[in-house]
Amino acid sequence: MEEIISMSYGNGGKKTSKLINELIVPKLKNDELKKLGDGALLNISNEIAFSTDSFVIYPYFFPGGDIGKLSVCGTVNDLLMCGSIPKYLSLSFILEEGFKIKELEVIINSIQKVAKKIGVKVVTGDTKVVDKGHGHGIYINTAGIGERIKGLQLGKHKIEIGDKIIVSGSVGNHGISILCKRENLLEQNILSDCAPLIDLIDILQEYKDDIKILRDPTRGGVATTLNEFVEDMKFSIELKEDKIPIDSDVKMAANLLGLDPLYSANEGKALIVVSRDACDELLEKLKEKQIFQNSEIIGEVVDYVESKVILEGKLGGKRILDKLSYDILPRIC
Amino acid sequence: MEEIISMSYGNGGKKTSKLINELIVPKLKNDELKKLGDGALLNISNEIAFSTDSFVIYPYFFPGGDIGKLSVCGTVNDLLMCGSIPKYLSLSFILEEGFKIKELEVIINSIQKVAKKIGVKVVTGDTKVVDKGHGHGIYINTAGIGERIKGLQLGKHKIEIGDKIIVSGSVGNHGISILCKRENLLEQNILSDCAPLIDLIDILQEYKDDIKILRDPTRGGVATTLNEFVEDMKFSIELKEDKIPIDSDVKMAANLLGLDPLYSANEGKALIVVSRDACDELLEKLKEKQIFQNSEIIGEVVDYVESKVILEGKLGGKRILDKLSYDILPRIC
Numbered sequence: 001m002e003e004i005i006s007m008s009y010g011n012g013g014k015k016t017s018k019l020i021n022e023l024i025v026p027k028l029k030n031d032e033l034k035k036l037g038d039g040a041l042l043n044i045s046n047e048i049a050f051s052t053d054s055f056v057i058y059p060y061f062f063p064g065g066d067i068g069k070l071s072v073c074g075t076v077n078d079l080l081m082c083g084s085i086p087k088y089l090s091l092s093f094i095l096e097e098g099f100k101i102k103e104l105e106v107i108i109n110s111i112q113k114v115a116k117k118i119g120v121k122v123v124t125g126d127t128k129v130v131d132k133g134h135g136h137g138i139y140i141n142t143a144g145i146g147e148r149i150k151g152l153q154l155g156k157h158k159i160e161i162g163d164k165i166i167v168s169g170s171v172g173n174h175g176i177s178i179l180c181k182r183e184n185l186l187e188q189n190i191l192s193d194c195a196p197l198i199d200l201i202d203i204l205q206e207y208k209d210d211i212k213i214l215r216d217p218t219r220g221g222v223a224t225t226l227n228e229f230v231e232d233m234k235f236s237i238e239l240k241e242d243k244i245p246i247d248s249d250v251k252m253a254a255n256l257l258g259l260d261p262l263y264s265a266n267e268g269k270a271l272i273v274v275s276r277d278a279c280d281e282l283l284e285k286l287k288e289k290q291i292f293q294n295s296e297i298i299g300e301v302v303d304y305v306e307s308k309v310i311l312e313g314k315l316g317g318k319r320i321l322d323k324l325s326y327d328i329l330p331r332i333c
Numbered sequence: 334m335e336e337i338i339s340m341s342y343g344n345g346g347k348k349t350s351k352l353i354n355e356l357i358v359p360k361l362k363n364d365e366l367k368k369l370g371d372g373a374l375l376n377i378s379n380e381i382a383f384s385t386d387s388f389v390i391y392p393y394f395f396p397g398g399d400i401g402k403l404s405v406c407g408t409v410n411d412l413l414m415c416g417s418i419p420k421y422l423s424l425s426f427i428l429e430e431g432f433k434i435k436e437l438e439v440i441i442n443s444i445q446k447v448a449k450k451i452g453v454k455v456v457t458g459d460t461k462v463v464d465k466g467h468g469h470g471i472y473i474n475t476a477g478i479g480e481r482i483k484g485l486q487l488g489k490h491k492i493e494i495g496d497k498i499i500v501s502g503s504v505g506n507h508g509i510s511i512l513c514k515r516e517n518l519l520e521q522n523i524l525s526d527c528a529p530l531i532d533l534i535d536i537l538q539e540y541k542d543d544i545k546i547l548r549d550p551t552r553g554g555v556a557t558t559l560n561e562f563v564e565d566m567k568f569s570i571e572l573k574e575d576k577i578p579i580d581s582d583v584k585m586a587a588n589l590l591g592l593d594p595l596y597s598a599n600e601g602k603a604l605i606v607v608s609r610d611a612c613d614e615l616l617e618k619l620k621e622k623q624i625f626q627n628s629e630i631i632g633e634v635v636d637y638v639e640s641k642v643i644l645e646g647k648l649g650g651k652r653i654l655d656k657l658s659y660d661i662l663p664r665i666c
Contacts, residue, residue, distance in 0.1 A: 010664070012552020012598075013657025035488075038411035038548060039384025041481065046379050051372025052423035052476055056461045078371035090385035090476050094427070128389045130664060136467040143385055143423045143476030148374065155368075215371060219345020265345075324346025331343075331463060 005099040010129025019127060023105060027112045028091075032123040040123035042088055045147045049084035051075055052143035058331045060107070060138055062181050064173075064192035065267075067140055068110035073196045073267060074333060075144040076118055077216045080197050081270065083154045083204060084146030086118060091125040091142055096135030107138065118196045120144070149201075151208045158212040161235055164279040165299040166272040168200075168292045169193065170245040171222050172261025174268075176253050178332045185257070190249050195268030199289040203282065210278035214270050218333055220324040221263040225271055226309045227323045236308040239299035239321075262311075263324050265332045273301070338432040343462025352460060356438060360445045361424075365456040373456035375421055378480045382417035384408055385476035391664045393440070393471055395514050397506075397525035398600075401443035404473040406529045406600060407666060409451055410549045413530050414603065416487045416537060417479030419451060424475055425459040429468030440471065451529045453477070482534070484541045491545040494568055497612040498632040499605040501533075501625045502526065503578040504555050505594025507601075509586050511665045518590070523582050528601030532622040536615065543611035547603050551666055553657040554596040558604055559642045560656045569641040572632035572654075595644075596657050598665045606634070 001022060008015045025033060032040040053074045060067040072089065079086040091111065095104070115122055173193040180186045197216070204211060217225040222244075226237050246254075246261050254261045268291070274282050279297055286292040302310075309321040334355060341348045358366060365373040386407045393400040405422065412419040424444065428437070448455055506526040513519045530549070537544060550558040555577075559570050579587075579594050587594045601624070607615050612630055619625040635643075642654040 007663045010552075011657055011662075013557050014655075015658075016552070017656070037487075038414040039382045039417075039477075039479075041415060041417075042381050042383055043379055044381060046376055048375050048377060048381075048478075049372045050375055050421060050423060050476075050478060051457055052425050052474070053459045054425040054427050054461050054474055056427060056463050056467075081371040082374060084372075084374075088383060090383060092385050092387040092474055092476075094387050094389060094472060124384055126386045128387050128664075128666075130389050130469065130472075133466065134389075134469040136463065139427060139463075139472070141385070141387055141425055141474035141476075143425075143474075144372075145381075145383060145478070146372075154370075219343075219349070224346050322347075323350065324344055325348075329344075330340045331461075333461075 001101055003101055005095045005097060005101060005129055007097055007129055007131060010127060016127060024108060027108050028122045030121045032121060044087060044145065047148040049079050049082035049146040049148060051078040052141065053078065054139060054141040055333055056139050056331050057333050058136055059182060062192055063177055063189035065194035066107055066110050067138060068107035069114050070194050070267060070333060071140040071142045072111055072114045073194055075142040076120055076196045079144050079146035080200055081214050081216055082146065083152040084148045085201055086120045086144055086146045088145045089120055089122045089142050091122045093127045094135055094139040095129050096137050097129060097132040099137050114196060118198050149204055152204055154213050156213055156229060156233060159235065159273055159301055161301055161303045162276045163212055163273050163301040164276055164297050165237060166274055166279065166283060166295060167222065167298050168270040168286060169294040170247045171266055171269060172246060172250050172254060172264035174266050175264030175329055175332050176250050179329050180253055186253060190253055193266055193268035195291060197268065197270055199291055200270060203285055207278055207282050210275040210282065212273040214272045216270050217266050219265050221265055222271065223262040223309060223321040224324045230307045230309060232307065234306050235301050235303050236305045236310060237299055238302045238310045238312060240312050242314045243296050243298045245294045245296050262321060334434055336434055338428045338430060338434060338462055340430055340462050340464060343460060349460060357441060360441050361455045363454045365454060377420060377478065380481040382412050382415035382479040382481060384411040385474065386411065387472060387474040388666055389472050389664050390666050391469055392515060395525055396510055396522035398527035399440055399443050400471060400473055401440035402447050403527050403600060403666060404475045405444055405447045406527055408475040408477040409453055409529045412477050412479035413533055414547050414549050415479065416485040417481045418534055419453045419477055419479045421478045422453055422455045422475050423457045424455045427468060427472040428462050429470055430462060430465040432470050447529060451531050482537055485537055487546050489546055489562060489566060492568065492606055492634055494634055494636045495609045496545055496606050496634040497609055497630050498570060499607055499612065499616060499628060500555065500631050501603040501619060502627040503580045504599055504602060505579060505583050505587060505597035507599050508597030508662055508665050509583050512662050513586055519586060523586055526599055526601035528624060530601065530603055532624055533603060536618055540611055540615050543608040543615065545606040547605045549603050550599050552598050554598055555604065556595040556642060556654040557657045562606065563640045563642060565640065567639050568634050568636050569638050569643060570632055571635045571643045571645060573645050575647045576629050576631045578627045578629050595654060
């Protein structure tokens with residue numbers, strides 16, 4: 001294998017085969033992928049979830065992860081948010097001519113490691129190469145299939161007045177981390193929270209009657225995702241600012257940069273709307289898992305106004321949080 | 334809506350919503366897509382095929398199609414080649430800052446038109462924007478899910494000596510078309526064969542015991558795909574040059590350019606390995622369909638040498654066709 005990606009690695013011929021058979025398949029191998037047909041043949045329950053994301057993050061190596069780990073976690077988390085157990089992934093690379101094969105190897109290693117941890121299989125894929133100046137090292141698309149958890153029905157229509165909003169950990173880390181890294185803003189790295197949320201599966205199964213909807217607040221952050229919950233609905237969501245967990249280094253960096261962590265992307269957090277009756281018990285169960293130890297109940301569903309997200313400040317003042325409308329940070333995922 | 338894509342269309346906030354809700358969803362709408370969750374929830378038989386492709390073709394508008402049509406046909410054809418009926422697609426855009434929204438609209442119209450014709454639903458998607466100089470207008474990824482055709486078992490292991498090779502129409506059109514268009518080589522456009530192969534479904538169902546394997550000869554062309562059939566196998570494939578259908582304009586352009594249509598990409602053709610007994614009848618059935626009217630039996634499986642693709646020329650001389658090993662043409666799909 002050469003040291004860098006040349007155009008011929010994308011021609012579908014000998015070099016494409018070499019790349020796939022020597023670098024990709026040995027690391028990700030499973031019975032389905034080994035066959036290398038035009039697609040994978042799978043057996044799965046007849047209720048499935050299907051999701052996709054393209055990842056164009058820059059830099060593609062960042063504190064706490066890389067584009068490989070992110071591209072697995074991103075799609076896996078979307079499948080979880082649909083109330084399904086992630087089973088199979090597709091993996092498609094758009095490589096830029098001149099990209100270092102050593103870097104590709106590190107990225108594939110990350111994919112292998114996190115996919116193994118989750119128990120999800122990469123079963124089909126594709127590799128394209130674009131000429132220098134028409135990419136940025138590497139872009140990755142993953143699509144995923146999950147098996148729906150039986151009896152778990154999620155949706156905005158299930159939300160009721162009095163339901164509570166839980167966030168599964170501190171908010172804003174990923175976006176602030178990437179911005180600081182990209183612009184070399186701080187001496188000390190802030191870690192992205194990039195992680196798979198598979199520890200949610202037990203909780204989704206146990207509290208299937210109490211959980212109304214869940215969503216991971218990626219681009220646009222917590223404020224934008226909560227706005228999606230209230231859009232076109234008769235209710236609003238009211239948050240208590242002092243309940244929202246934010247790590248001290250994230251808070252400091254956000255203050256310095258004039259950014260709001262509530263609009264900053266997360267890549268390992270879930271927002272869960274849950275019935276008032278079950279929320280304390282569910283919170284306790286979450287906190288038992290290491291990844292969710294900073295979970296908090298941050299607000300509730302109210303009906304004194306329609307379709308708004310309201311933040312009650314530490315001194316009691318209230319303001320409306322709209323969807324993200326300016327460019328806090330491009331290419332964070 | 335503005336005239337061009339700016340970075341804020343990719344921020345996950347208001348403008349991303351606007352793009353999705355005003356341009357994409359109205360054209361592709363169906364019950365699953367309308368919900369716009371993190372993924373789609375689907376009911377499907379428990380034996381499925383799963384495939385993905387990223388499309389980086391340039392130019393993204395070409396004679397006979399565009400990147401939108403291609404990105405649907407490409408994945409749909411891969412699902413067919415696995416012996417499944419295409420049902421659901423994901424659709425993910427990587428747009429370059431400055432891309433014209435009018436062009437995006439034309440591309441989405443193409444997607445809508447061909448998806449409708451096929452009867453496949455776009456049920457989930459994603460949109461990212463990269464800064465100018467890090468893309469090339471538009472890249473598209475599609476992933477697809479198909480329902481396996483019951484009783485159809487495909488694979489190299491089913492190929493037997495004496496089986497025949499059928500190609501479903503003239504070869505080499507797509508690659509030669511794109512090259513001529515990109516380099517402005519000919520006054521008259523050569524049309525790409527970009528098309529969905531859904532008319533194969535009836536034939537796959539009727540001849541499920543006779544068809545051994547099928548594959549669409551895209552990147553690397555007929556020669557490379559046939560090499561994949563013989564790789565690590567005890568048999569070879571022998572082709573008769575004078576049986577291989579090649580359109581006269583493709584032949585002429587290929588001659589002028591010093592290219593071999595057997596290595597040029599196709600985007601609407603299938604190679605079918607079929608038992609000797611059924612091949613004439615199957616060929617007749619193919620020819621009844623307009624899209625397959627130029628189908629031909631082009632060769633057979635032989636055992637006098639292992640793992641080779643052999644071309645018998647018009648005068649009886651034989652030569653080995655290897656996998657594509659040089660760059661005939663980058664970014665044709």
